[in-house]
């Protein structure tokens with residue numbers, strides 16, 4: 001299949017949106033930018049079209065898709081009931097990086113929800129995304145536009161790497177703004193519960209809803225529990241090289257990483273390091289990449305997935321990353337990094 005690339009990094013291009021909408025209405029696949037990561041879109045109400053997403057990504061069929069809408073009123077057709085919390089959250093955070101789990105209506109096929117009676121809904125804050133959703137009929141199922149298991153795409157080039165020749169169209173909207181996927185909050189089962197951390201954190205949700213819980217499977221102690229968001233159980237984001245997170249006081253972390261890099265070099269293994277603008281000059285015997293600045297946690301979130309992809313293009317055998325427990329998005333960033341590292345964490349103590 002020839003994949004058409006439409007450039008819209010400077011904003012909406014009406015003809016391209018019209019063509020993209022026609023592809024979606026005809027049951028095809030279009031990758032598009034959102035403020036979180038690039039999505040791989042299909043008509044969410046068309047069982048066969050949704051099925052194509054799983055094939056293109058190599059995604060397990062029990063891992064449900066998020067349905068993207070462009071207007072609040074669209075929610076009535078896909079949700080069986082709309083709890084008051086949904087309206088409160090929409091008023092506070094939509095359009096934006098928040099996904100709500102609601103009971104699904106009959107119109108949503110099980111192919112879209114991975115066999116569940118609930119549906120995930122999001123209204124993205126990206127003009128190109130919303131124009132595409134409207135042009136495509138109003139309901140676009142879209143997981144991240146990467147091959148299953150690879151880091152989520154934060155620029156069109158990443159989508160091209162994974163999806164060229166496999167899907168009908170890629171809309172290039174330039175680099176995304178946030179860089180990690182939406183927060184997912186379940187509104188179907190008692191107290192609202194965070195199933196996946198994101199830009200919108202527990203405290204921000206709590207200010208709107210009062211009590212908000214976090215799925216216990218996301219905590220360190222709950223690592224063996226079954227997560228309520230089926231996708232959270234899969235190995236994800238993993239680079240080809242072995243990745244370890246080194247956590248502890250910053251000076252000790254840098255010293256430990258340098259000691260490990262030296263040992264690796266002596267053993268003929270090459271080392272990669274994920275550091276920051278502040279720390280990168282301290283590392284020796286390694287290919288060092290800065291993920292961003294500790295003064296600007298948004299920069300760390302934005303570069304996380306692209307730095308993991310960059311290391312795949314290098315020859316390093318082992319990667320060590322600092323930990324990034326930043327104030328607002330620390331939980332979301334570390335959730336992705338810990339998955340990418342397959343839970344391999346080295347803790348160093350104050351000495």
Ligand code: AMP
Nearest residue numbers: 064065118119120143144229230231232
């Ligand atoms: P992605 O779009 O690739 O970021 O993946 C979507 C995430 O949303 C996955 O982790 C899914 O398991 C989760 N998800 C989608 N629909 C539901 C649902 N109805 N209930 C719980 N989790 C969901």
Ligand code: MG
Nearest residue numbers: 143144145152
């Ligand atoms: Mg994904």
